[in-house]
Amino acid sequence: MSINILAIESSCDDTSAAILQNGRILSNVTASQTVHEKYGGVVPELASRAHMANIVPTVELALKKAGISVDQLSAVAFTRGPGLLGSLIVGVSFAKGLALRLDIPLIEVHHMQAHIHALFIPERKPSFPFLSLTVSGGHTQISIVHGPLDIEIIGRTRDDAAGEAFDKAGKMMQLPYPAGPVIDRLASKGKPIFTFPEPNIPGLDFSFSGLKTAFLRFLQHHVKNNPDFIQENLPDICASIQERIVSILLNKLRLAAVQTGIKEIGIAGGVSGNSRLRTALQEHGQSHNWNVYIPPLEYCTDNAAMIAMCGYFKFKNKQFTNQTVTPEARWIQ
Amino acid sequence: MPELILNIETSTDVCAVSLQDGADFIGERVANEPMSHTRMLTVLIEALLKECDVSIRNLSAVAVSAGPGSYTGLRVGVSTAKGICYAGGLPLIAVSTLRGIADKMIEREGKNDRRTYYVPMLDARRMEVYTALYDGAGREIHPIHALILEEKVFLSYLEEADRIVVGGPGADKFVAHFKPSTIEHMEVPVRASNMIPAAWRACLNKDFVDLAYFEPHYLKSPNITISKKSLF
Numbered sequence: 001m002s003i004n005i006l007a008i009e010s011s012c013d014d015t016s017a018a019i020l021q022n023g024r025i026l027s028n029v030t031a032s033q034t035v036h037e038k039y040g041g042v043v044p045e046l047a048s049r050a051h052m053a054n055i056v057p058t059v060e061l062a063l064k065k066a067g068i069s070v071d072q073l074s075a076v077a078f079t080r081g082p083g084l085l086g087s088l089i090v091g092v093s094f095a096k097g098l099a100l101r102l103d104i105p106l107i108e109v110h111h112m113q114a115h116i117h118a119l120f121i122p123e124r125k126p127s128f129p130f131l132s133l134t135v136s137g138g139h140t141q142i143s144i145v146h147g148p149l150d151i152e153i154i155g156r157t158r159d160d161a162a163g164e165a166f167d168k169a170g171k172m173m174q175l176p177y178p179a180g181p182v183i184d185r186l187a188s189k190g191k192p193i194f195t196f197p198e199p200n201i202p203g204l205d206f207s208f209s210g211l212k213t214a215f216l217r218f219l220q221h222h223v224k225n226n227p228d229f230i231q232e233n234l235p236d237i238c239a240s241i242q243e244r245i246v247s248i249l250l251n252k253l254r255l256a257a258v259q260t261g262i263k264e265i266g267i268a269g270g271v272s273g274n275s276r277l278r279t280a281l282q283e284h285g286q287s288h289n290w291n292v293y294i295p296p297l298e299y300c301t302d303n304a305a306m307i308a309m310c311g312y313f314k315f316k317n318k319q320f321t322n323q324t325v326t327p328e329a330r331w332i333q
Numbered sequence: 334m335p336e337l338i339l340n341i342e343t344s345t346d347v348c349a350v351s352l353q354d355g356a357d358f359i360g361e362r363v364a365n366e367p368m369s370h371t372r373m374l375t376v377l378i379e380a381l382l383k384e385c386d387v388s389i390r391n392l393s394a395v396a397v398s399a400g401p402g403s404y405t406g407l408r409v410g411v412s413t414a415k416g417i418c419y420a421g422g423l424p425l426i427a428v429s430t431l432r433g434i435a436d437k438m439i440e441r442e443g444k445n446d447r448r449t450y451y452v453p454m455l456d457a458r459r460m461e462v463y464t465a466l467y468d469g470a471g472r473e474i475h476p477i478h479a480l481i482l483e484e485k486v487f488l489s490y491l492e493e494a495d496r497i498v499v500g501g502p503g504a505d506k507f508v509a510h511f512k513p514s515t516i517e518h519m520e521v522p523v524r525a526s527n528m529i530p531a532a533w534r535a536c537l538n539k540d541f542v543d544l545a546y547f548e549p550h551y552l553k554s555p556n557i558t559i560s561k562k563s564l565f
Contacts, residue, residue, distance in 0.1 A: 045555035048408060049548065055412065056419055056545040070420050089371060089405065090412045096375045097416020101389055172564055216564060223565045323375040 003074050003315060006059065006098075007308035010091030011083025011111045012137075013042045015054035018304035019066035020312050025121055026066035028298065028305035031058050040177045041167070048086030055094050062304070073104055075320070077311025080108040081328035082138070088327035096323055105320040107311040110331060111302075112139050113151055115268040117309040118299035120148070126293045130264035133253050135271035137163035137178075140206045140249070142256045145266075148313040153333060154260075155204025155252060162245055163271045165208040169215050169241045173230050183238045184274050190235025192243035194218065199248065204256050206248065215241055246277045250284055257290065266293035273300040337387060338532050339378065339395045339417070342525035343370050343410030344402025344430040344549075345455060345502060350377045351525035352385050356533045360385040361526045370409040378413075392423060394541075396532035398525075399427035400550035401463040401477060402455055407549035415544060424541040426532050429550065430455060431477055433527030434501040435467040438519050440530065442498075444469055450494040452487060453521070454503025460510075462503035463552060466490070479552060484511045491515065 002021050009016040016030040031054040036042045063070065078095035081088055099106045116132045119125065126145075134141045140162045142155035160168070163180060170179020175186075196214050199207040219237075222229040230237065249271075257265065267281055278294055285292035299305055314320075337359075342349040348370045351361040362377040362384075382389055397414040400407045418425045434453035442449070446469035454462040460482045466475035480486065490497050499507060500521040508518045521527070535541070 039557060039559060043555065043557055045404070046557075048404070049551070052408065052411060052548050053546055056415055059419065060545070086405065086408065089408050093371065093374070093409045093412035094416040094419075097413035097418075098420040099416075100375050100378065101417045101420035103389075220565055323379060324372050326371045 003312065004068055004072050005075050005077055005308050005311045005315060006062070006073050007077040007109070007304040007311050008059065008091045008095050009079045009111070009302055009304040009307045010051045010055070010087050011079045011081065012087060012302055013047045013050070014302040015051050015058045016302060016304035017059040017062035018308040019062050019068050020305070020308035021066070021068070023312055025305045025308060026068065027062045028303055029058050029062040029065065030303055037177055040171055042084070044084045044086050047084060048090060051087050051090035055090055070102060073102060075105045075107055075311065075315050077107040077109050077307050077314070079111045079114070079307055080325065081331035082111055083329060085327055085329040088329065092325065092327045096325070100323065105315070106322070106325065107314045107319065108321040108325055109307045109310045109314070110333060112141065113333065114306040114310040116143065116145060116151060116266070117148070117313070118268050118295040118303070118306040119266040119293050120309050121295060121299050121305055124293070126264045126266050126291070129262055130266055130293070131253065131256055131260065131262050133249060133267045134269045135162045135249060135267065136269035137161055137167060139269065140208070142204050142252060144260060144262065149317065151333070154256060155206065157206040157208060158201065159207050159209035160212060162206070162208060162249060165212055165245050166271065168212050172216055172219055173234065173237065180271065180274065183242055184276065186235050187239040187242045187276065190237070190239035192240040193236050194240035196241065196244040198244070198251070204252055204259070206252060208245070208248070211244065211248070242274070242276050246274070246280050249277065250280055254284065254288065257288065263290045264293070265290045268295060268300065270301045273297050336393050336536055337391055338426070338536060339392050340428075340525040340528040340532055341374070341395065341410045341414050342398045342430065342433070342523060342528060343374060343406040344398040344400050345406065345523045347523045348373050348377065349523070349525035350374070350381050351529065352381055352387060353529045353532065356529065358526055358529055359387070361524065363524065370406050374409055374413050389417070390421070392421065394424045394426055394536055396426035396428050396528050396535070398430045398433070398528065400430060401552040402430055404551065411547070411549050418544050425544050425547060426535040426540070427542045427547060428528045428531040428535070429465070429477060430523065431463065431465045431501070432531050434521050434523070435465070436471070436530045437521050437527045438498060438500045439467070439469055439471060441519065442469070448495040450474065450490050450497050452497060452499045452504065453501045454499060454507060455501055456503045456506055462507065464503065468494070477550065477552065482507050482510070484513070487516060
């Protein structure tokens with residue numbers, strides 16, 4: 001009998017549903033929210049309201065695309081956290097109601113662990129143990145992945161996440177939200193001619209708050225002399241800040257590879273969609289003899305396919321949760 | 334033909350579920366612990382169904398309190414109801430929490446008197462309430478709105494009605510604060526069983542809401558401020 005898993009992701013501003021059958025993703029449907037653009041960031045109350053309006057159509061479309069009916073489902077996997085509480089509540093409550101009526105198991109999934117599981121979706125998968133650089137708007141981590149559900153975090157950010165650095169730099173330049181992809185696009189037309197400091201953090205931990213301040217001081221200094229400095233140099237500024245964020249990430253990843261001796265290297269999370277990070281990682285892979293794994297773009301940003309993949313591993317281990325489960329906005333791994 | 338309806342009431346601190354067969358009450362479960370909705374709602378449903386010896390597969394519809402009320406509470410209730418309805422292909426019924434309280438008040442007095450006005454109220458913090466106005470025949474005189482409480486706020490109703498009866502958690506606050514002499518007070522707790530008459534009426538009239546696009550009655554737009562601080 002087939003294992004059919006419905007996965008639901010609602011941790012931030014994307015409502016996503018996916019269907020997995022025996023380890024293969026059959027569908028992955030995401031409703032993105034555009035209401036936040038005019039506020040320059042995600043407004044939690046608006047995000048939650050949008051999830052409420054999106055959850056049923058998203059699940060329905062995922063089932064339809066997969067050609068699966070609700071009665072064929074074996075389990076429901078859902079993002080339990082971390083994320084925005086009001087957003088998580090919609091996905092968790094819907095999953096609980098659905099599982100209750102269908103009398104099938106519930107599987108709780110940690111959003112950041114699931115980003116790593118996106119690496120198992122393509123045909124070519126990393127072998128264990130491998131290193132994962134997981135970078136998103138809320139997290140920046142380096143992990144040793146010993147097995148699908150055996151993930152050891154060996155480095156993490158002490159303050160801001162890499163994606164946050166992109167978004168906040170973009171906000172300072174008055175770029176539209178989310179700024180990450182905009183900076184990526186503008187940077188492709190510029191050159192990294194401006195330099196920014198590399199934080200001096202020992203070991204494998206990250207810090208991006210100092211870079212954020214340095215970037216603001218840099219802009220303020222130049223704007224004082226030339227009010228049009230940002231507009232006149234936008235592609236070069238974008239290329240420069242992007243180059244620094246990417247080099248901070250890759251320098252730590254290289255250190256982790258040296259320390260652990262692991263040459264199977266993957267990246268995951270929203271920032272792994274950044275084109276410079278993707279090419280820089282490929283280049284590093286060639287010069288350091290790494291086997292590099294990069295998920296397709298649709299599995300980098302928040303998506304339910306990765307939740308389904310994690311849910312599948314947990315299903316096989318019979319790691320189910322019960323109806324008392326609640327969302328965990330700050331779920332520590 | 335049995336018409337088993339599951340009622341979900343999560344719009345206030347009270348997390349409650351009830352079961353009805355047609356217009357008749359079968360059972361109810363209530364958790365009074367605040368902030369417990371996300372954990373307790375489906376647990377209460379399971380316990381209620383077991384106690385009443387009803388299989389969830391035999392439900393005909395789900396009714397949910399549509400607000401106004403706590404945003405988080407409403408989200409838990411409506412999302413859970415959508416999950417059950419979607420999985421079972423069941424119709425979803427939305428019942429205003431205030432309508433439920435008014436129905437309870439009218440049922441208790443049992444008079445069907447159009448010259449009596451019933452004012453159900455939910456606490457909206459500070460001196461604000463969510464309220465609506467119904468006459469003794471159940472007709473809606475004023476739809477749901479937010480109201481700042483003042484001593485004489487309901488007195489103009491006495492030009493149209495002989496009696497004014499206030500009830501619900503917001504009314505408890507009103508009466509404790511202003512001790513009005515010309516207004517009667519009935520203590521009506523928020524319960525899922527309050528929803529039974531309205532849920533049954535909706536079922537008979539096939540007055541179902543769109544499962545995909547239904548949203549609770551938030552009543553207010555979120556208050557969003559944008560920083561105007563200049564970086565340069």
